Amino acid sequence: MILPLVIALAVLHTQGSRWAESSEARITQSPQLRWLTQDVRRWQKVEGIIDWPKTYVNPFDPEEVTVDVLITTPDGRQLVQPAFWMEDYAWRQMGRQQGGEWFYPQGRAGWRVRFTPTQPGQYTAVVRVKDAAGQADSSPVSFTCADGPGHGFLRVSRIDPRFLAFDDGTPFFAIGQNLAFIGSSSQYFTLSGAIEAFHKLATQGANYLRIWTCCEDWALCIEGRKSAWGRSWAWRPPWIDRPADIPPPSFAASSIFAGVRGDKLIPITEKSLQPDPSHRVAVLPNTRYRLSLAVWSSRPGVTLTVRIFGREVPFSIPEGDTGKWTILTADVISPVDAVWLGPVELALSGTSGMQSAAVYLAGVSLRDPATDRELLWEAEPGRPVLGRYNPVDAFMLDQLLAAAEKEGLYLQLCLLTRDLYMHRLQDPSSPEYAEAIADAKRTFRYAVARWGYSPHVAAWEYWNEMDPNLPTDRFYEELGQYLDEIDPYHHLRTTSTWGPSPKDCRHPHLEMAEVHYYLRPVDRGRIRDEVAAVIDRTAFLREHAPSKPAIIGEFGLADDKWREDPQMPQDTELIHFHNSLWASLLSGLSGTTLFWWWDQLDRMNVYPHYAPVARFAQEIRFGREELRAVVWEDERSGIRVMGLLGQRTSAFWLIRSNGTWLSRVRGEAPPRKEPADVSLPGLAPGKYRVTWWDPWLGQPGETGTITISTAQNQVWTPAFERDIAVVVHVGEE
Template identity: 25%
Template sequence: MHSRETFPERRPAGSLLRGAVAIALACLLGASRVGAGLMPSGRSGPLAIWDVSLSKTQVARYETAEITFQMEGRWRNPFNPDEVRVDAVFTAPDGTQITVPAFFYQDYERSVSGGRESYRAAGRPCWKVRFAPSQPGRYTCVLAAKNGEHELTVKAPPFICTTASGRRGYLRISSHNRLYFEFDDGTPFFGVAMDKAMGPVFQYERMYKRFAEAGGNFNRLFLTHGNFNIMERVVGRPGPDRGAGKLNLEYCWCVDRVLELGEQYGVYHMLTLTNQTNFRTNNGGWDVNVYNAKNGGFLKAPGEYFTDERAQRIFQHLLRYAVARWGASTSVFSWDLWNEVSAAEGYQPETAARWHRRMARYLRSVDWAKHVIHTNFGTLNGDAEIDGLPEMELVSTNIYAVKDIAHIAEVWTKRLIEQYKKPYMLTEYGIGHRMGPAGYAPHDPERVMVHNGLWSPLVSGSAGTGMAWDWNWLDDERFYRYVKAAARFVDGIPFSRRGWRGVQVEAFEFADGSQRPYYADTLVEGFPGNYRFPPEAAEHELFTVLENGRLDRQDLLHARL
């Protein structure tokens, strides 16, 4: 092992010349996008670290300290820690050591024209470490690099963590009430939420301001599509950061920007890392999946993703990169391993459970900040083989195509909380999937379903409001008005320090004594959108209409009457 005791300075001119030659050759071979200025990610020199710098010498508690450095060595893929890895070992004031992975980085400049964003690489690529200290006092750091058989340790500049901070730490599951969330400093939190999972950065710049002003504080991002497609889908332009096992650096940069907005406005995020829509052959998703052998990948069918060792190793590499790049952000609440996992082609509960257990355990081993880990189902009742795993710390399900979202959300929020004793979030809900280019707005212009889906989980024991899916539905004055009302209602209620009690109603009377009882239509609605019913559903043939007009077991009534 080689060791250096001083902070590395710039490399000698000869070393920089070798890098310039490598860049020129890569450009000639078409390995980089010359127009965008992206340098090739591969390297072929002796292992060395230089130009180590620190973002600031005094950092407030839970504020991000960023170390930047250049590194030379021999590798083809800087996103593969089996080829090259750097870990920053921080020593806290009390002597505790925290290991934080480093990541490969490229800066970008953004331009917006005609409602579209474009990005141009700015400056040289480099390596970075991001870390948020929690203890006041002096921190030291050593960078430990490994490249093949070569190892190197280099000291990074120390910094002081100050107590001057209004930050409350990371958002976690409460130790007082495991059904709710609170911050490291014990401040209770209730999620007033939406599901704006995709879109260009400028949309978040506009929406987060209005959302936060109304009292909104929780969202979900798909790191699998559009401007956040960090790996999973094929991108038209070739480049050294494209394909299975590599991270799309410009879209990673977009995730950076949205998380920065989250920190600015107090919006906390679920980060979704895999998506069923990219693992299906009936919707075109598999056709643009980087793992597909037809796209230069190595899988012949979507279902192989759950069992192929190479695919699992690559996903672990993605997890390590995600932790390195975004784990320090207090705007990150959780790692959501899948969106609607049971809809992926080839899904088998037992196999998928093994996959989730492996990934969650690996993620817990590398995530120094200990963010919440969970997955997501597109069916309300999820899957007990996975939701019941101790590694899955939260239950998250979705529902579409129901008319009475208030009742459905109430029934399943209470049932899932009782079944798993874990926090529950209704992570998506919406009218349907075939609404046309105008989205949901023409079908529900008053956003009645949005309103009911916000409130029903809130008063049924969920850790947050329901999260309405954005399809031309959310960025609207009515939506923000509903958000504001929910936010005002929960403000000041310490949900993580309280429990719910049922209210016993002995009699019902109209406030206006002159009002006479009246008859109204009863809506008998089955349970569409959930095609994996519990076994007792097939045996339940008789249903009772209760005095309030509801069915006793609506969840067992099939949609096809």
């Protein structure tokens, strides 16, 4: 049943109008800090609300307003923790059939601070606000931190810089995959589905995920073009550049349209316009909303009709309001069973005989008066893309990070939307290049403020697959220096390119090197299988990044057009997946290959394959002693050996030449289960204790003692089919 629509119409002029009572505060006022966290523990988040009543056109812009929290630590150091503008949401998991994830604005927007104490003791915090009017500081607010569990933030290992370790020295080897596109019901993984996958991964020993927060308008994107007027893959928005004879809108500072520049205007005609936000708009049932339009009309007597909640709302432009910008408003009530906004249509009526009438739309708004939160923020024509951060997607990333903290996963966040920057990075001496750096700094300031508190942010990845031929050295240098200043936790930084980039591997402000690789039919003449691919890319990384952490950030099977290989589902035993994980584990890289094709991986339930890798990784002394990687092709036995040699403990993985995915695709006979006589290269002469492992079960099996001499490094393995692993300890005891 639908209640009658209650409509209260109003017309507001721009000249001298006040959309709402001004909340502008004088600079003599002081901000106030209220900590939300009561039980403060080391390595865990402390969150606070900052009360500051001034309003701003763009609170995300530090040039307009900067809010920092100056924190004095127990040992007397002072840290500067950036604060951030936050719009909170209620979240309901509706399911795909009911429309997907439901996000509804909750409470009023405001300033927040998130901080992680790194030592027990008393902390003191002061909020500092700077804007055009000056500076204001809060009174000091203290809290006491008790000791707590945790190892701290991920760092470059102090013992072996090719690997990772936590602040307290605990080694970390990354085991995981990509889970890049997280979004609405159009994506395989919604927010709730991704959090379920987090749990599946964690229970099987995975600890690392690469997450895109730069998906433009098809999935999660912090800074990107998400518009109700079109999609990036078929971008034909209905607006035009503002005609020269129409003045720019100049709405009062307190108006909801104060930030509308009016550079782009949508002509309104008798043909219906239908805004279609990329995020389906959630509403509450039987709730009054304020609908507002910012319009300009050349003639009086024009009626603009908005169809919303299944009813028509007519707006008439009065005689005296032609030739000027006008705000039209109406109160509308949602149906008693409403969950979603549903279709919205705008069109003119009453224009018969008025062909020369021109009507333009500069802004459209639907607000909940109870919280003053905007629901149709995607509908502003020509809404600025840079420097405005998606409130729904930022909330989603909050939830993903909270889930990662709960599950013990560490996230590599691919932050910047590449196509907003790439075209501006052609010439390092150009103004456009400097503007790109400034825009990136703003985005990273917001990311550091909102998510940088968490030890479970493993690394900032600047963007996905930049053009390797662009002169990006200046960009990474200046962004790196900026992050050195504003990121109090000094997260690791990395980047990726669509082809090999030795200069990025060597760049001193990129602490992790990264390559992407897909095994395609066109490459099989040079790289015959998945194990060879890992060896090849590892050699490249270690040539150009010999003394820093390095990973294969994307990996998988693809066709020659970079699409998912249609043969991938035929590998029901997931041989290619298993082999790639084990090859990278023993390669000398800092983590396993991070597979792409997360939807297919989920359908094929790859998760149990992580557990054996995670168990065996515990036997390898990553970051506890210097390890030397070896690769050996034993032609006599037809076995490839990959190993990590340490002074006390070494580990090897042995795979038969016909134990690869490609052998299965070619229809070759599967390997027979039998022992093998094989060389273990690199071991010094002496006696060793060995424990053989089944890589598919992740369980130790036979144990024994071997003797290596200068003339003899052959050992007999237990019987195995495709592959086997072994841990070798110095000595007989």
